[in-house]
Amino acid sequence: xxxxxxxxxxxxxxxxxxxxxxxxxxxxxxxxGLFMLLFGIFLFTAFISFFFTWQADQSTVHQLGDKAVExxxxxxxxxxxxxxxxxxxxxxxxxxIIPILLFxxxxxxxxxxxxxxxxxxxxxxxxxxxxxxxxxxxxxxxNALIAGVVGVELNSYLIxxxxxxxxxxxxxxxxxxxxxxRFKITPERIKGWFPKKEEIQEFKNSFASSRxxxxxxxxxxNNQEEPKDFIENNVDDEKEIIKEKIISxxxxxxxxxxxxxxxxxxxxxxxxxxxxxNHSNITTAKExxxxxxxxxxxxxxxxxxxxxxxxxxxxxxxDFGEFDxxxxxGNYKFPTLNLLRExxxxxxxxxxxxxxxxxxxxxxxxxxxxGIAQIKATVGPTITLYEIVPEAGIRISKIKNLExxxxxSLSALGIRIIAPIPGxxxxxxxxxxxxxTVVSMNSVIASNRFQQSKMELPIALGKTIANETFIFDLAxxxxxxxxxxxxxxxxxxxxAILTSLLYKKHPAEIKxxxxxxxxxxxxxxxxxxxxxxxxxxxxxDAIITDTTKVIHTLNSLCIEMDNRYDLLKDAMxxxxxxxxxKFKARKLNPNDGHKFLPYIVLVIxxxxxxxxxxxxxxxxxxxxxxxxxxxxxxxxxxxxQRPSVNVITGIIKANFPLRIxxxxxxxxxxxxxxxxxxxxxxxxxxxLLISSGNDLIRVQCAFVDTPEVEKIxxxxxxxxxxxxxxxxPEYVGEDGSGTELDIDIADRDKLFREAAETIVIAQxxxxxxxxxxxxxxxxxxxxxxxxxxxxGIVGSFxxxxxxQVLVTDLTSLxxxxxxxxxN
Numbered sequence: 001x002x003x004x005x006x007x008x009x010x011x012x013x014x015x016x017x018x019x020x021x022x023x024x025x026x027x028x029x030x031x032x033g034l035f036m037l038l039f040g041i042f043l044f045t046a047f048i049s050f051f052f053t054w055q056a057d058q059s060t061v062h063q064l065g066d067k068a069v070e071x072x073x074x075x076x077x078x079x080x081x082x083x084x085x086x087x088x089x090x091x092x093x094x095x096x097i098i099p100i101l102l103f104x105x106x107x108x109x110x111x112x113x114x115x116x117x118x119x120x121x122x123x124x125x126x127x128x129x130x131x132x133x134x135x136x137x138x139x140x141x142x143n144a145l146i147a148g149v150v151g152v153e154l155n156s157y158l159i160x161x162x163x164x165x166x167x168x169x170x171x172x173x174x175x176x177x178x179x180x181x182r183f184k185i186t187p188e189r190i191k192g193w194f195p196k197k198e199e200i201q202e203f204k205n206s207f208a209s210s211r212x213x214x215x216x217x218x219x220x221x222n223n224q225e226e227p228k229d230f231i232e233n234n235v236d237d238e239k240e241i242i243k244e245k246i247i248s249x250x251x252x253x254x255x256x257x258x259x260x261x262x263x264x265x266x267x268x269x270x271x272x273x274x275x276x277x278n279h280s281n282i283t284t285a286k287e288x289x290x291x292x293x294x295x296x297x298x299x300x301x302x303x304x305x306x307x308x309x310x311x312x313x314x315x316x317x318x319d320f321g322e323f324d325x326x327x328x329x330g331n332y333k334f335p336t337l338n339l340l341r342e343x344x345x346x347x348x349x350x351x352x353x354x355x356x357x358x359x360x361x362x363x364x365x366x367x368x369x370x371g372i373a374q375i376k377a378t379v380g381p382t383i384t385l386y387e388i389v390p391e392a393g394i395r396i397s398k399i400k401n402l403e404x405x406x407x408x409s410l411s412a413l414g415i416r417i418i419a420p421i422p423g424x425x426x427x428x429x430x431x432x433x434x435x436x437t438v439v440s441m442n443s444v445i446a447s448n449r450f451q452q453s454k455m456e457l458p459i460a461l462g463k464t465i466a467n468e469t470f471i472f473d474l475a476x477x478x479x480x481x482x483x484x485x486x487x488x489x490x491x492x493x494x495x496a497i498l499t500s501l502l503y504k505k506h507p508a509e510i511k512x513x514x515x516x517x518x519x520x521x522x523x524x525x526x527x528x529x530x531x532x533x534x535x536x537x538x539x540x541d542a543i544i545t546d547t548t549k550v551i552h553t554l555n556s557l558c559i560e561m562d563n564r565y566d567l568l569k570d571a572m573x574x575x576x577x578x579x580x581x582k583f584k585a586r587k588l589n590p591n592d593g594h595k596f597l598p599y600i601v602l603v604i605x606x607x608x609x610x611x612x613x614x615x616x617x618x619x620x621x622x623x624x625x626x627x628x629x630x631x632x633x634x635x636x637x638x639x640x641q642r643p644s645v646n647v648i649t650g651i652i653k654a655n656f657p658l659r660i661x662x663x664x665x666x667x668x669x670x671x672x673x674x675x676x677x678x679x680x681x682x683x684x685x686x687x688l689l690i691s692s693g694n695d696l697i698r699v700q701c702a703f704v705d706t707p708e709v710e711k712i713x714x715x716x717x718x719x720x721x722x723x724x725x726x727x728x729p730e731y732v733g734e735d736g737s738g739t740e741l742d743i744d745i746a747d748r749d750k751l752f753r754e755a756a757e758t759i760v761i762a763q764x765x766x767x768x769x770x771x772x773x774x775x776x777x778x779x780x781x782x783x784x785x786x787x788x789x790x791x792g793i794v795g796s797f798x799x800x801x802x803x804q805v806l807v808t809d810l811t812s813l814x815x816x817x818x819x820x821x822x823n
Contacts, residue, residue, distance in 0.1 A: 513535070
């Protein structure tokens with residue numbers, strides 16, 4: 001029965017995903033929008049024609065299937081029938097609103113206008129349709145062609161209750177309400193349409209001042225005898241002007257903007273008050289006019305600046321919608337579930353096995369005089385958890401010390417005792433099932449918990465002992481450290497993590513930097529290089545296998561991190577999520593260097609090998625990224641076979657709070673990776689412990705095979721991609737890039753002569769030889785090789801091969817160096 005239920009949920013999820021994909025397809029939207037637009041034109045033409053031909057077509061409305069009957073309507077019998085239904089049987093003349101709504105709906109869909117605006121238009125349109133039909137029904141109560149059946153019936157229903165005069169008042173109220181809400185018509189706004197007393201007075205003052213300049217008005221002595229109350233009137237006049245400006249800005253409210261200018265006007269009023277208080281002397285009409293004009297200019301400038309800065313982004317969003325980073329690959333399709341194999345993941349545990357294990361546990365504890373008050377079992381895919389409640393007075397440490405004895409009695413490998421279980425008053429004993437169940441990647445990807453997840457970077461790792469899909473958010477982790485012995489499931493775990501992200505995130509939203517020193521584990525992901533991978537400029541292979549390129553890539557990521565932090569600083573946000581939301585809302589200008597930032601996930605498959613070959617040169621940038629890169633969307637996934645302290649140092653462990661341990665060989669390794677024992681008691685084959693702080697959770701990792709990964713990468717790689725992989729910032733290390741050679745003798749290393757003699761004697765041109773013979777670091781040895789190449793002593797870089805030595809003996813070397821000095 002559980003199997004059928006899971007299949008039913010999977011089917012429903014698939015159907016919903018396909019429906020959503022069909023609706024979001026731009027081709028579907030274009031076809032539907034074009035249909036709505038042309039259908040609106042069709043209905044509009046038919047309706048107009050119906051008003052002229054309705055009498056001739058009266059007999060054809062019920063003979064739609066009869067080909068012998070012809071209609072006079074411009075759009076034939078179909079147009080006549082639709083017009084008859086919407087106009088005569090419907091809303092009368094008001095039905096013209098319907099094709100207008102259809103036309104603009106199709107236009108909005110084609111122009112990608114937000115759906116919210118379309119629904120808003122239909123709401124107002126339908127309200128206007130009913131109200132207009134009611135109005136025409138009142139004035140043409142018996143003419144159904146004008147009012148339609150709906151208008152006539154509404155009038156016949158309302159008139160007995162309201163009488164004709166009451167219905168007129170209701171109709172007027174409806175229209176008034178419509179205009180007030182729809183167009184924000186208010187008494188203050190209506191009042192602003194007419195000239196104010198202040199404007200008339202201002203005109204009179206202006207006219208008077210112009211006459212005084214011509215000598216027509218009385219002299220200045222008479223003007224100086226102006227009464228004191230004029231100053232008070234002047235104060236009121238200026239306040240009225242400010243009030244007038246506030247009212248005149250109501251037009252901005254139509255754009256659904258916040259009423260931000262309030263604080264601006266308060267500042268303007270405060271700035272005016274000193275001018276008003278300084279009017280101790282009588283001012284002339286010209287000075288008053290100048291002060292008022294200055295006040296108006298100040299208000300207009302402040303208001304204009306604030307509206308420009310705060311509303312430009314909203315206007316862009318209104319006109320073009322939010323920025324969509326996925327438009328470059330708008331037709332990209334996510335991998336389908338049928339690319340993943342389905343296993344029979346119904347848990348089959350024999351009841352006899354459970355009972356036998358329970359009895360053995362109870363008997364073993366009784367032999368050591370440990371009584372059990374209660375015991376229950378929770379069956380998982382590979383492990384069964386037996387929770388026991390000991391009798392009062394039993395010490396927990398006594399049960400913990402019997403771990404090996406219980407394992408002996410059960411004849412099982414991988415017994416693990418949790419004493420006590422966090423958050424519960426019980427002791428847990430984990431016992432492997434005799435018949436393990438394979439947890440398929442298909443089942444965890446298809447689960448509702450993953451499909452409906454709102455996490456930024458959701459990863460479906462597998463299933464817990466309670467058979468629940470285990471999902472965590474890498475964006476909140478923020479970095480992941482994996483360890484385990486060879487063959488215990490690390491590579492499968494990495495594939496499960498990458499598969500989860502491929503099924504959830506668009507190529508525009510995430511990029512991978514893959515480091516694979518073993519050169520074979522991650523090669524399948526080369527097929528999605530131009531979709532999902534990031535690499536250094538002028539690099540042929542996106543999967544990084546060479547140690548030098550790893551160092552350059554890590555340092556390049558540090559440069560990318562610094563650049564992103566500069567962008568966050570300029571945008572005044574704290575993390576990548578806030579930055580991208582602000583960029584999507586068009587509040588950041590691309591001309592200032594702003595751009596949409598995808599998440600970057602760095603995956604290192606074998607970290608111990610890098611530490612052995614490069615040491616601090618790898619550890620330093622890794623530690624720096626782990627410390628700082630969380631906020632700007634760079635996340636690290638580091639896997640290693642040997643979780644020893646010289647590989648996983650204290651700095652790295654401190655910045656990798658989320659850790660996954662597959663089976664390891666010793667308790668020391670378990671404590672190194674988890675800070676707790678237990679990883680040495682796992683049973684292998686994907687059995688893991690994940691630590692996110694204090695709690696350890698046992699999970700059976702989902703199995704994703706190489707052919708499944710190949711199908712997924714083929715599916716993605718066959719689709720249209722970006723022109724090239726995501727380019728990381730260019731980085732030139734201390735050892736140079738191999739193309740910039742030192743030709744200045746004065747800048748050569750002090751050990752140049754000794755290094756040249758060593759190379760010539762050994763006839764082997766490699767940096768590792770100089771490291772061994774001269775006891776140098778990698779950087780200095782590489783620098784010396786570049787200087788030897790510039791001097792013509794060794795040949796150019798040839799990949800993994802040693803460089804060719806161009807000088808045969810020490811005598812030739814001395815002659816070459818002497819010639820350089822003479823030149």
